[in-house]
Amino acid sequence: MAKIFLCHANDDIDPADEISEQIMADELGEIWYSDLSDYDDENLHEKLVEGIEWCEIFLLIWSRNAALSPEVMFEWTHALNLRCRLIICQFDNFRLPGVLSSKEKISFTNFNSGYQDLRLLLSDGRIKDRPIKLKKSTVKSTENKLSETKTRAETVPAKSTVKDKETSKTDSQKVPTDEPTLREEDIPTVTKVNLGKIIEDKAVSEPPISKKPLKDKTEPSAPKTVEAISAKSILSKPDTRTMPHSSVRTEPSQREKSGEFSMKIPQLRWEIIIPAIIVFVLIVLIIFTFLQKRTEATRLRSEPLVLAEEEVIQMIQAHHFYAQDWNNDGQGYDNEFVIEDRKGAKVVIDKKSHLTWEQAGSAKELSLSAAMNYIAELNKAKFAGYSDWRLPTLEEALTLMEPYKNQQDLHLEPIFESRWCVWTADTDNYQQHWALNFFNRPQVASDAEFFVRACR
Numbered sequence: 001m002a003k004i005f006l007c008h009a010n011d012d013i014d015p016a017d018e019i020s021e022q023i024m025a026d027e028l029g030e031i032w033y034s035d036l037s038d039y040d041d042e043n044l045h046e047k048l049v050e051g052i053e054w055c056e057i058f059l060l061i062w063s064r065n066a067a068l069s070p071e072v073m074f075e076w077t078h079a080l081n082l083r084c085r086l087i088i089c090q091f092d093n094f095r096l097p098g099v100l101s102s103k104e105k106i107s108f109t110n111f112n113s114g115y116q117d118l119r120l121l122l123s124d125g126r127i128k129d130r131p132i133k134l135k136k137s138t139v140k141s142t143e144n145k146l147s148e149t150k151t152r153a154e155t156v157p158a159k160s161t162v163k164d165k166e167t168s169k170t171d172s173q174k175v176p177t178d179e180p181t182l183r184e185e186d187i188p189t190v191t192k193v194n195l196g197k198i199i200e201d202k203a204v205s206e207p208p209i210s211k212k213p214l215k216d217k218t219e220p221s222a223p224k225t226v227e228a229i230s231a232k233s234i235l236s237k238p239d240t241r242t243m244p245h246s247s248v249r250t251e252p253s254q255r256e257k258s259g260e261f262s263m264k265i266p267q268l269r270w271e272i273i274i275p276a277i278i279v280f281v282l283i284v285l286i287i288f289t290f291l292q293k294r295t296e297a298t299r300l301r302s303e304p305l306v307l308a309e310e311e312v313i314q315m316i317q318a319h320h321f322y323a324q325d326w327n328n329d330g331q332g333y334d335n336e337f338v339i340e341d342r343k344g345a346k347v348v349i350d351k352k353s354h355l356t357w358e359q360a361g362s363a364k365e366l367s368l369s370a371a372m373n374y375i376a377e378l379n380k381a382k383f384a385g386y387s388d389w390r391l392p393t394l395e396e397a398l399t400l401m402e403p404y405k406n407q408q409d410l411h412l413e414p415i416f417e418s419r420w421c422v423w424t425a426d427t428d429n430y431q432q433h434w435a436l437n438f439f440n441r442p443q444v445a446s447d448a449e450f451f452v453r454a455c456r
Helices: 010-025 044-054 070-081 111-123 142-155 159-172 189-205 226-236 254-258 270-298 309-318 368-380 394-400
Strands: 002-007 029-033 057-062 085-090 104-107 337-342 345-350 355-358 421-427 433-437 442-445
Touching: 002 010, 002 044, 002 070, 010 029, 010 057, 010 111, 044 070, 057 070, 070 085, 085 111, 104 111, 309 394, 355 394, 394 421, 394 433
Parallel strands: 002 029, 002 057, 057 085, 085 104
Antiparallel strands: 337 345, 345 355, 421 433, 433 442
């Protein structure tokens, strides 16, 4: 049985209890609870670390309560460092931190469906962490598919049986008629004699017709007799009793008379082709416009601007950034952070904004002029192999602002080293530079000293 650490906020005790009872009833693993009421404050962290190091699977109950709980953040960050297999049970749509976005996730908006997916994950026997996003399975079992197919086959009658029944029914309904048939004696004498003569002459003396016979212009054609005309009219006349709906071409074309045939090329239906081309072009334009707007939405401004406070508030609300008192309901930017070591320097890469950040930043607070010198030194030394480091714009820096707090009470991802306030490249109408205070919101200053976190 797997060793499972169940992490949750105090307000989420009810769903945690229900999941725990189901796992124990199904004998899927042993459960270790992170219930804070069981321990004193003195040995709380020690007990939590002991439980996380004991477990093989770290089960995180994620909700708004969990996002705002420092204890829950301490637990899952420690589990990440130990590389436990981490499974996230999402009970609402509150945004995950970027470092958790690549982990296995299960939606528990429907508890029964979510638990079935969790049961499948816990039954696969894996322990080491593997960053795969779980997709909800809707595949039926093979036995159900076979039984459904068999049921459908029994309810649908065979086509041949239905057809045979219809044929027999039609045959049984046929009633003989008293319609007189055409006898040989009814044909006029002249027509009868000439018809037999023409057929006999064709069978004996007429050579086979070639596809393109050569016409002899010097030999005059024989005049048509009355008998020949009568015979030809009888041969070409359709039997209206047997073909009531047939359309017969009575006057052959000159090509058909001479024996010349050619394949007819079907004409293009422009009344169908032109609308189809127009629809295709419209679909391509719609797709192109959608992709272009999506790209513009994810593209962040990298050029410095002069921004008044009202413009900053509008920008924060438009991008749904979090800022205390300015946009308390902001969900923050949907980051996807990856930490890497580049030539001995640690950097954090955001795959959503395509920005690369210093993980640490400056070691101490610097004035604005010293911050510019710090950027110049990074480029001169080719920090992490790059020489295009710069101060971020306020828009770029706000992508690091999170709606929840870390252990230092900063609205900052724990993947970064804590720097309470950083310089940006934007200014206000009075030539003061904007800085981002991770305790609450942006602020302006000129003579102050703040940290530097360069980006590229």
